[in-house]
Amino acid sequence: MITGDAAYIKKINRSLILEKIVEEGMISRADISKATALTRATVSAQVADLLDEDLIIETQLEHTSVGRKPIMLSLNAKSGYSLGIDVDYSQISFTISDLLGKLVFEKSIECKSRAYEDILQILIEQINLLDEAYSDNRYGIIGVVIAIHGLVGKDEKVHFVPRFLWRSVNLKEDLEKACKLDIHIENNANMSAFAERVFLHHETNSLLCATIHSGIGLGMIMDNQFFRGNDGFAGEIGHMIVVPHGRPCSCGNEGCWEQYASELVFLENIKEERNLSSFTYSDLEMLVNEGDQEILERLDNYIYYLSIGLNNMINMYNPDTIILDGEILRLYPDSLKKLEAHLSSSISHYRKLSVSTLGKRTVRMGACAFAIKHFLRVSMLNLKYQEA
Incomplete structure (x- = not known):
């Protein structure tokens, strides 16, 4: 009682x-x-x-x-809106949803600068524009959640973003000085995990979600709460060393998992080796469909390295549900079966392994849902995923 x-x-x-x-x-x-x-x-x-x-x-x-x-x-889903923002490498993406998580608006801005001040100004400008544009109901935008691909502390301060080389920036405070909305800063992998739990996997309270796009992060939900670690930095699993004295990483170590299993590194390596001006997911999909033998071998090797880190995750956390959020796995036929074939240890235990079906907007949808959770002050949400 x-x-x-x-x-x-x-x-x-x-x-x-x-x-x-x-x-x-x-x-x-x-x-x-x-x-x-x-x-x-x-x-x-x-x-x-x-x-x-x-x-x-x-x-x-x-x-x-x-x-x-x-x-x-x-x-009353139409009484307010939530704004989720994904600040990723080279691109900032914005999503607005109603209070039941239904998509209302999406926008992406290419960002060539990695400087904190430049990205801060883009965020301020866009948040204020959207705040004005979506003020047509009682509550307007009820909150903003910004997902960062780096270390975010329990105090919501951004401590380190490897690809931007940001160190100890107070994005929340800087935005709240220039914007009138309720601002929250979160780690991108946590927001991916939250999206999977809220929109698709209502039946589990033990979920791991590994994001493998520009780096590798791990969102962990245990008993319907984020597992954040002592300072809030838990989940930086991309910097787990899988190859001693291997490829150098921006974090300062060598042989980090994301140097072998992040999608950005995979695509960049092929671009450099083939002396191409660019190499995209669409280019990769075309070569897969054409049966390019070298590319298929590279993908199998990529799956192998992905399985090494995945095996470690399973043994450390014994999760119920594991989600992999990545485009390569979605476009490569039978990638999940190939991955599971490497998970043959009798010690590894999990119930369900799947590839995210929410696509590239996973992080933003999780951020929108997290803003709704804050606004409604509920312990957990169970929403239906709805397209605009």
Whole structure:
């Protein structure tokens, strides 16, 4: 039984009711009372407040049986928007969703500069433009979550971004000085893991999500909470050494996993070896479809190195669900079977291994969902993934 002062108990009850409404999509007051073990009087009082705040709406269902038509409650998805931003190598991507995570707007800006001040100015300009453009409802943009491909502390300060060489920058504070919105800074892999849990994998509370695009990061959700480590830096698994005295890495070590299994390094190596001006995922897909033997051998070698780190992850954390977020795995036929073939240890235990189906917007969708979670003040969200 929850005990405490009246304000605290009211806050907890509100969270339970909102979480159940979001989870069910549409639910009656009576069913909320049954599902949460709250009294009908408590549910009615809380619902009245939520209706006054435009956070939920009522719908009267049509039915033919005798008796009163049931009144159903659902989240008012159109009462606000969330903004998720992915600050990646060479590109900043923006996504706006409604309060149920449905995509409303997407935009990407190419960014040639890696300087902190330049990227800060782009973020300020775009956030303020979007804040003005999406102020057509009660709450407007309810929060901004920015995903960073580097070390983000529990204090939300950016401690190090390897590819930008940023060290100890307070992006949150700098943005809050120039923008009127609620700003949160998170690690990109955490946001990928959150997207997978919120939109697709409702049945698990033990999930690992490895992002393997420009580097390799690991988002970890245990008992529906992020596992962050002592300072918030847990999950930098791309800098686990898999080849002693191997390729040099920007982190200062040699032989880091991401030097052998990140997609950016894979594509850049082929570009340099073949003396090409560029080499993209589309170029790779074309060569795979053409049956280019050298490329197929390189991909098999890439899968092998990917499996080394994956094996280590499984043995360290014994997860229920593992998600790999990468384009190469999506375009290379039977990549998952090839990967699983290398995971033959009798010690490694996991229930499900899959490749993300959310595509390149995974990080941004996770960021949008995380902003919604903050705004609604619920412990977890279960949303349906919806295209715009």
